[in-house]
Amino acid sequence: MATMTAAETGQSRLRPSKPTGFLSWVATTDHKRIGILYFWTVLVFFFIGGVESSLMRAQLAQAELSLITPEIYNQMFTMHGITMVFLVVMPFAAAFFNYLLPLMIGARDVAFPRLNAFSYWFYLFGGIFLYSSFFLGGAPNGSWVGYAPLSSDAVSNMAFYAVGLQILGVSSLASAVNFIVTILNMRAPGMTFMRMPMMVWMALTTSFLLLFAVPIIAVALFMLQFDAVFDAQFFQPASGGDPILYQHLFWLFGHPEVYIMILPAMGIVSEVMPTFSRKPLFGYAAMAFAGAAIGFIGFGVWAHHMFTSAIGPVPRAAFAVATMFIAVPTGIKIFNWVFTMWGGRIRFTTAMLFSVGFVSMFTIGGLSGVVHSIVPHNAQQHDTYFVVAHFHYVLFGGALFGLISGVYYWYPKVTGRLMSEKLGKFHFWTWLLGFNLTFGPMHMSGLLGQPRRTSVLPGELGTTVETYNLLSSLGVIVLAVSASVFLYNLLRSMKHGEASGDDPWDARTIEWMTATPPKVHNFDVIPVITARDEFWHRKYAESDQHIPVAVPVGASVDHDEHDGDVGHIHMPDPSLWPAIHTLGVMPLGYGLVYANWLLIGIGLVWMVAGVFGWIIEPLAEGDDDEPALVGAATH
Amino acid sequence: MSTSGTQAADAVEHEAHGGHHPTPTEYVRIALILAVLTALEVSTYYFDFGRAGIPLLIILMVIKFIMVAGSFMHLRYDTKLFGRFMYTGLGFAIVLYTATLLIFVVDANQ
Amino acid sequence: MTAVAHSTTMGLDNRKLGMWVFLASEFLFFGAFMSAYLLYIDTTNRGPGIEIFDIPFTSVSSFVLLMSSLTMVLAHNSHLRGDMRRMRLWVLATAGQGMVFLGGQVYEFTVFFREGLDLTQSPFASSFYFLAGFHGAHVAIGVLLLLGLYSLSLTGKIKPGQDVKTEIIGLYWHFVDIIWVILFTVVYLIPELRV
Amino acid sequence: MNLGSDSQADARHSRQPAPRPGRRPGRRPGRRPGRIALLLGVALVLAACSGEQNALDPAGPYAQRPHDLILYVFGIGALVFVLVQGLILYTSFRYRRREGDDSMPEQVHGNTKLEIVWTLIPAIILAAIAVPTVQMIFEQMDEPEVDFLTVEVIGHRWWFEYYYPDYDIYTANEMAIPVGMPVRLEMTATDLARSPDLGVIHSFWIPRLAGKQDLVPGHTTYLNLQADIPGRFIGQCAEYCGLSHANMRARVEAMDMADFETWVAAQRTPATVPADGTLEARGRELFGDLGARQACASCHQVWEGNGLRGPGQGPDLTHLMSRIEFAGAIHDMTPENLRAWLKDPNSMKPMQYEVNGIGMPNLNLDDDELDALTAYLLSLR
Structure with a gap:
């Protein structure tokens, strides 16, 4: 793990300066430590989400079971959805972005380190807030889409959903702004857009999607929450409100959200595949623009989630066509990955296996996605297990496979040790098996008439459907075993893993150029970038036949003008204010859920005071801007 | 390293448009024009412009928008990137929400 | 100051860039409220509708908000020239106009409420209060920022060379103003033409 | 459609023995193109043709047409699947x-020609499936061109109500339709004015007859369906609607025209009033008056010929025994089940009466009352 050098932060009185210990993590503004915080928090929520899904699969293992009551079941699938989308996949990507973006673009940190900490705390408190509902009268049970007017019914407990997601949205929006500015403005000299690693491209695209999508859900959630708690009339048909408006607003956000979850994984795969194929990414420009195109078209297809809702044939037709054509850039990406491998010398490490698994499984999810755009038959698939199968192939077989690939790939960068390949391969194959066993049969049970979100498997669906459900439930056991092995491998390798050295994979991008684990300031000398895959080009020259030839070690290293003395590089100071400020969202949130004006007031005052403390907090080395003027300007 | 580059950045920026900042007099002139336009807008409430009313209001709104954004927010003098952000956001909002409202209109007519 | 100062990639200030990025997303925020308002403009559930608006009154407060943009830009101009006394004056003037606008809105809401336009009355009422109210919340945040700026410059924490701070608060303020330029036309004036 | 319903002397409705599930429908001749291509898809699909709620086993044109289209798409999809997965494995x-x-591989950075190829080919394939899709969207949603039957469907938490405007018939859970005639459903969800059920979104879905369509409060949505063979077609609510979403089933009973006319006539007859002094008569009395407790009649209607026949808060019970199932069509209509239901409804179907007033309350009936009410309900044929 990264350690913090406190040398330069000692002189600030009001800032915590201890390099280790609990407080140092609460106060950290180091993007690497924040990334690590994200990662472990994600694992906790992933575990909880997994338990929720296991309960559901147990209930559906056989027809007409009653292991858990419908009340509990409905909470389980709602919280499973919310957890996996907002508390696992999205922040998992944030973990990678946090840790890697500055390293990949040759920066010392993100543009706004304290805002970065703020994002993390908002995420953590948002998650805790959502889960506190279990102890306060039951979790939300109106499904993760929260369709009004069902969700404005008090019995659905969706006020917690509306406020909790709002909190998570603030976190996402803040990190989106942070990453966009970081990528645009903090690149190392020579790092042009077309030299950025593909992962950075995907981070940029994802951040823009968040930037434009989050405000939309924010509005929908405000309306929903005021409908539920304060009797506003946005979606209440009794006074002329229109529930369809909620669906539009939700999916205007919800569809880009799908790409927000998948694009980071695509970025990871685009880093892993070239490294282990020992070839550059095939069709770099096409990949970058296909990613942007997916994001852009992704904003124009939202109503395809509403093909069976109250919308007419004209919008149905228009959105069907738009939806189909999102398959084109997706196809471009898949072929480019395959041709990255083509002609390479592929080393099948665990990371590479997960990446290949990603491409393969994601293709299946993509194909069933195209099938949904066949509107007349969409009416048969919609809200059945066919859809459940589809989006798990995209988000589990896609996003999660990619993200786990990234864990195996960058684990040595973070810890300096390799994860066990033997356990890793066991993890991969059981993961692949368990995944397909769980979600493969759902394609069929859906087409055979099993709707989703039902707390019981009706016996009248027949024994075939029952068999498919049993298979799905058995698959969960395989997945649970597999996940335990993964966790064991993660923890064990931290101490006992083989030492990795700085560049265990013969990698291509500059995050592998610096020390492993990276020092707190990332690079002793900011590298000057002269090529895409800069690190590779420093290691290898190319023969006439474009075959790489190793160059002598050290022939191409940035001149270290400090001769290793890097103690004076000023890094952002740690600060407690992001955590303190953010904590105010708890009273505010509960106040909004229970319509308690006192709590709302406390929360608001707390947060305003927190911002104030944040602003006037002294810095170790002068003010943020125009430091040269600090001495001169005294009036 | 969030802070170390900012001095240079500001230097670049001041250099880039330092000489083009409007003077206070110019700002006041712009504000006066804005005031006149607002008066014109409000006059639609008192006088009947017939069919021209709504287009007139929209045109006035757009002019005011561009004037404030261009002069007061310095879009006219700053890097084009800022303008691009703003108009991308605005464009997205207009296209998406117009499409949404259109869906309601189309469906209501069926 | 660090020894490895390299200018930002695009030669722009991070905070200013960040503010612009944020403002881009704000359009989507207000746009959603505005579409709800336009969708529900006639859905009054037998309660008061757009005829309740008091155009002359709102015109005055709109005008005040518009002029606050002028004082804001003058504040930045003074800061740029290092004239902190004038800068503080203009900042206060801006905050004051913002408060006048807010006071107007509170008054307006109170009147509407007394006339039966309750938040829970109809989708029209809900969407109107939300649209105008969230704009008001933005103005309120802006006023807080301005007062913070004022007091920090008073205590010497904000110095003549640091005009970026005034500038980004100004950007936010002008943004809130141009949103009102749109709202005033779309929410008040255009519907009024149909009455 | 014109039915001489009054001529029916016997109000007792003899139920159609429902053809059992799994029966293969006769394939309609002269269907869409593209069936040829799809050997693999068809094989996959045929292997799965069992069960009653099966989207792959259409029994009418509104399910058949999308089915044929999807087979064509599945075929293309299977082809792409084999191609891409094969390529991945081979590579x-x-x-x-x-x-x-x-050794080191050659550092290939890309190939513009290839990029163009794999941009254009998918685009062309997609265009090929876009055209029939768009055509069919309108075809499926437009009003049928031939004579059709209209049924209004109202979604409640958690049961479907059907109203036949041509005949002024109310029924619940089970919808009778004539074979071979298109039926146009006009659907909405209940509103606050009528029941404490807030009016939430449901979705009506009988997979073998048509795709699903949501029922949205405040909107009227339409769905066409048609059964080409007689039988009982099952389905269920497909849009999550709260606690008992899983217990909200829908049934369509397709019968020959003559049987349908008989059914209509029976439904139009008033309920028979039991003779004085019988257990049924005692039950009828309790139905209308349970003392301090809420009477059945405050939510359920049994139309005895006087006054208007109108919708109640709960299902219309005038001809309760003409239905096979009850309680959202999850329980068979047996005397035991009915008695258990009256005794403790919540144990048979979770509802939210305590918190939301939705569903049936527990009326704390004693054994005598249960016997009488059950007997009365059993007499409503």
């Missing part, structure tokens, strides 16, 4: 690094 094996091989 993985062919280009894996051999033990001891430390």
Whole structure:
């Protein structure tokens, strides 16, 4: 793990300066430590989400079971959805972005380190807030889409959903702004857009999607929450409100959200595949623009989630066509990955296996996605297990496979040790098996008439459907075993893993150029970038036949003008204010859920005071801007 | 390293448009024009412009928008990137929400 | 100051860039409220509708908000020239106009409420209060920022060379103003033409 | 459609013995193109043709047409699947690094021609499936061109109500339709004015007859369906609607025209009033008056010929025994089940009466009352 050098932060009185210990993590503004915080928090929520899904699969293992009551079941699938989308996949990507973006673009940190900490705390408190509902009268049970007017019914407990997601949205929006500015403005000299690693491209695209999508859900959630708690009339048909408006607003956000979850994984795969194929990414420009195109078209297809809702044939037709054509850039990406491998010398490490698994499984999810755009038959698939199968192939077989690939790939960068390949391969194959066993049969049970979100498997669906459900439930056991092995491998390798050295994979991008684990300031000398895959080009020259030839070690290293003395590089100071400020969202949130004006007031005052403390907090080395003027300007 | 580059950045920026900042007099002139336009807008409430009313209001709104954004927010003098952000956001909002409202209109007519 | 100062990639200030990025997303925020308002403009559930608006009154407060943009830009101009006394004056003037606008809105809401336009009355009422109210919340945040700026410059924490701070608060303020330029036309004036 | 319903002397409705599930429908001749291509898809689909709620086993044109289209798409999809997965596997094996091989591959950065190829080919394929899709969207949603039957469907938490405007018939859970005639459903969800159920979104879905369509409060949505063979077609609510979403089933009973006319006539007859002094008569009395407790009649209607026949808060019970199932069509209409239901409804179907007033309350009936009410309900034929 990264350690913090406190040398330069000692002189600030009001800032915590201890390099280790609990407080140092609460106060950290180091993007690497924040990334690590994200990662472990994600694992906790992933575990909880997994338990929720296991309960559901147990209930559906056989027809007409009653292991858990419908009340509990409905909470389980709602919280499973919310957890996996907002508390696992999205922040998992944030973990990678946090840790890697500055390293990949040759920066010392993100543009706004304290805002970065703020994002993390908002995420953590948002998650805790959502889960506190279990102890306060039951979790939300109106499904993760929260369709009004069902969700404005008090019995659905969706006020917690509306406020909790709002909190998570603030976190996402803040990190989106942070990453966009970081990528645009903090690149190392020579790092042009077309030299950025593909992962950075995907981070940029994802951040823009968040930037434009989050405000939309924010509005929908405000309306929903005021409908539920304060009797506003946005979606209440009794006074002329229109529930369809909620669906539009939700999916205007919800569809880009799908790409927000998948694009980071695509970025990871685009880093892993070239490294282990020992070839550059095939069709770099096409990949970058296909990613942007997916994001852009992704904003124009939202109503395809509403093909069976109250919308007419004209919008149905228009959105069907738009939806189909999102398959084109997706196809471009898949072929480019395959041709990255083509002609390479592929080393099948665990990371590479997960990446290949990603491409393969994601293709299946993509194909069933195209099938949904066949509107007349969409009416048969919609809200059945066919859809459940589809989006798990995209988000589990896609996003999660990619993200786990990234864990195996960058684990040595973070810890300096390799994860066990033997356990890793066991993890991969059981993961692949368990995944397909769980979600493969759902394609069929859906087409055979099993709707989703039902707390019981009706016996009248027949024994075939029952068999498919049993298979799905058995698959969960395989997945649970597999996940335990993964966790064991993660923890064990931290101490006992083989030492990795700085560049265990013969990698291509500059995050592998610096020390492993990276020092707190990332690079002793900011590298000057002269090529895409800069690190590779420093290691290898190319023969006439474009075959790489190793160059002598050290022939191409940035001149270290400090001769290793890097103690004076000023890094952002740690600060407690992001955590303190953010904590105010708890009273505010509960106040909004229970319509308690006192709590709302406390929360608001707390947060305003927190911002104030944040602003006037002294810095170790002068003010943020125009430091040269600090001495001169005294009036 | 969030802070170390900012001095240079500001230097670049001041250099880039330092000489083009409007003077206070110019700002006041712009504000006066804005005031006149607002008066014109409000006059639609008192006088009947017939069919021209709504287009007139929209045109006035757009002019005011561009004037404030261009002069007061310095879009006219700053890097084009800022303008691009703003108009991308605005464009997205207009296209998406117009499409949404259109869906309601189309469906209501069926 | 660090020894490895390299200018930002695009030669722009991070905070200013960040503010612009944020403002881009704000359009989507207000746009959603505005579409709800336009969708529900006639859905009054037998309660008061757009005829309740008091155009002359709102015109005055709109005008005040518009002029606050002028004082804001003058504040930045003074800061740029290092004239902190004038800068503080203009900042206060801006905050004051913002408060006048807010006071107007509170008054307006109170009147509407007394006339039966309750938040829970109809989708029209809900969407109107939300649209105008969230704009008001933005103005309120802006006023807080301005007062913070004022007091920090008073205590010497904000110095003549640091005009970026005034500038980004100004950007936010002008943004809130141009949103009102749109709202005033779309929410008040255009519907009024149909009455 | 014109039915001489009054001529029916016997109000007792003899139920159609429902054809049992799994029966293969006669394939309609002269269907869409593209069936040929899809050997693999068809094989997959045929292997799965069992069960009653099966989208792959259409029994009418509104399910058949999308089915034919999807087979064509599944076929293309299967082809792409085999191609891409084959390519991935081939590449993985062919280009894996051999033990001891430390040579370096050629550094290929891309190939514009290839990029164009794999941009254009998918685009063309998609265009090929877009055209029939768009055509069919309108075809499926437009009003049928031939004579059709209209049924209004109202979604409640958690049961479907049907109203036949041509005949002024109310029924619940089970909808009778004539074979071979298109039926146009006009659907909405209940509103606050009528029941404490807030009015939430449901979705009506009988997979073998048509795709699903949501029922949205405040909107009227339409769905066409048609059964080409007689039988009982099952389905269920497909849009999550709260606690008992899983217990909200829908049934369509397709019968020959003559049987349908008989059914209509029976439904139009008033309920028979039991003779004085019988257990049924006692039950009828309790139905209308349970003392301090809420009477059945405050939510349920049994139309005895006087006054208007109108919708109640709960299902219309005038001809309760003409239905096979009750309680959202999850329980068979047996005397035991009915008695258990009256005794403790919540144990048979979770509802939210305590918190939301939705569903049936527990009326704390004693054994005598249960016997009388059950007997009365059993007499409503």
